[in-house]
Amino acid sequence: MSQEVVGSKGIVERDEFVRILGEALYSLGYKRTGDCLEEESGIQSHSFVVKLFIQQIIDGEWDESLKSLRVISLTYANISALPFLLILEQKFFRLLEEGNFGEALKTLRDDITPRCITVYEDRIRDLSVLLLRQSSVHQSRLKSGQDLLEELRDVLPPVVILRKNGLVHLVEQALLFQRDSCRLHNSTNLSLFTDHHCGKEQIPSVTIQTLYGHRDQIWLLQFSHKGEYLASSSKDCQVIVWEVDDFGSVSMKYRLAGHVRPVSCISWSPNDDQLLTCGDEEVIRRWDIATGECLQIFATPNFRMVSCAWGPDGNSIFFGARYGKLDHVHMLDLQGNELKRWRTSRNSELGITDKALITILRNSEITLIEWDSDSHMHISFKRPIVSFALSEDRKFLLVSLSNQQIFLWSPTKGVLATYRGHKRSRFVVRSCFGGLGQAFIASGSEDTKVYIWHRDSGELLLKLSGHRGVVNCVSWNPVNPHMLASGSDDCTIRIWGLLNQ
């Protein structure tokens, strides 16, 4: 056997490579090609006796397979008693099933015990007990030939019987390594033909579509959870639901009219079939997406609604309401029955995680209140908080401060990263998570550009120009990592996509 190597790094041995190639061909079902490879290379994936052994196990010929195993153990030094025990156990169990107790005793006494007593005393005791009780064997202990083969593959040295799909396993490892090393990873196709590497060309950077439909500034944007719809809210007091088709084209589906104040809060139900909208210090409306109709209005005399959010199960609704100088956050079921209420200071942002509601207290404190236990957590920031956004998995918060800093924050790990560069001095400018694995952060800015950062490192990646006014809000399609929407004072929404889309 030659000790040649394959490849330029000198770490792949030729013999091993050809052997796993052969195994791959046999696994794929190309037996003739596998045989051809063995003939032409002179290297066998499995030696003749190992091939015989494998076939005997599959066919359930225990005695013959034991003979073969003994031959194999002459060539390979480090074969323990365990593979013998596994085969003999199967033989023993079959004999018990057939009621052949005499033969079973013989097997236990003459074959199993001498070979295995030193290491596997407990197992032999188990078998003796079974024999004494003459009980039937539990179905799960009787293994088919294939299952036994897989067990034997694990306990025999890998050089004797090659692991199944060894070549595919190595290729998968390489692809995963490429994907994990890809810093700006934002595409789903991993090809075997080239090394995978995402550059900035995989991040949305050109305007694919401009949406006209609102008559005034765009203040809020939110894609639905499944990425099929985009809801936009404008100073013109209307909410438009846009539909995203299979080719990524966006068109107007409904114009939701009814609010008399601009909508300051939008929340999609967990399964995207309904939408909650909250007019600024006005009322909350619940809309049905299939028909575009308003199903319900939440309003109380003397109370003005300031924020709204769906509970994670889709059966409860949270909203903030203002009465004079007091603010409360309420939890209701869909029938309108109040479940719970919390007092807060003046605020108008609301977020919901799996078990807590998030709001802002005293201008610069993020507060999490668990709705079951009422336990709360406060995180103070040095400056007033302008807005916050939750990641899709609801485990991370993006907190925008009035001093043009955006923080990435988690309840368990605190501040993880800071994002800077955009401009904000007067207006509410929003930011969002996005891209594959939510690995990017996007934000609007008062200099009319959309800013995109790398989430983990905080590096500013792109500044997208095009809008003619302050970019107030952004939303990244949770399902399409190449679709980003931005809304601006220029009354338009821009859909950004890849350069060569």
Add this chain to the structure above:
Amino acid sequence: MGRIFVVDLEGRTYRCKFCKTHLALADELVSRSFHCRRGKAYLFNSAVNITYGPHEERMMLSGMHTVADIFCCCCGQIVGWKYEAAHEKSQKYKEGKFVLERGRIMDGVDSEFYIDTRPTMIMSDAEDV
């Protein structure tokens, strides 16, 4: 022009006379003895809901200072100035503090109206008493 971000203060506050936006807490008042061309002015430790003009070198009776005019973020009216730097050691205590003109703010508690009969001017000076 976007949704203006406004902070609400709790407690007794001084507000913009024109649009009632909160500008400063009464607790943050340092001195009532400041003056500007239009009359009295108050010195505060901190102020909110304001936007800044550019830094300027301005000669005031108390010496040369680097100041920035401040404007109400909602209505855009000038409401006073911020001391960015003082060139003389005795004036250093003013650095980082805000001056709000009495004629442009209203007290949160008593809603008196101060009617300004003097002509408006863009620049303002300060003079310590």
